[in-house]
Amino acid sequence: MPHRELTALLGALGPLAAVVAVLVVGFLQAYLQRQHVRQDLFDKRYTVYAAVDAYLAIVLNNNGQMDEKAVHAFRSETAHAEFLFGGDITEFLDLIFSRSMDLAVITAQIARHVTRSTLSKR
Secondary structure, three states, rough: OHHHHHHHHHHHHHHHHHHHHHHHHHHHHHHHHHHHHHHHHHHHHHHHHHHHHHHHHHHOOOOOOOOOOHHHHHHHHOOOOHHOOOOHHHHHHHHHHHHEEEHHHHHHHHHHHHHHHHHHHH
């Protein structure tokens, strides 16, 4: 008799064990998918970071002079930032761009002023 009861008990617990196993696998799969999405987002976010770093290096190395190729690369590589970051980062990227454009204008004005003053002294 005890053997039959044990077999019946194990038979009754079999579906429960299967449900628990399915739930564990489901939770693990969801966790792994979230980790994968985070990894993908990191790669895409790092691309934006690298674009900002490269752009700022070019702006600083050119003493603020306009480099159209760098501007185009910066704008195209950071265009998708609004989907990866919050509004604060998007505003910061816009601030970087506008300040670099202001710097280019001021640098050009200074260069023209220096050229005029050099020519007038001759």
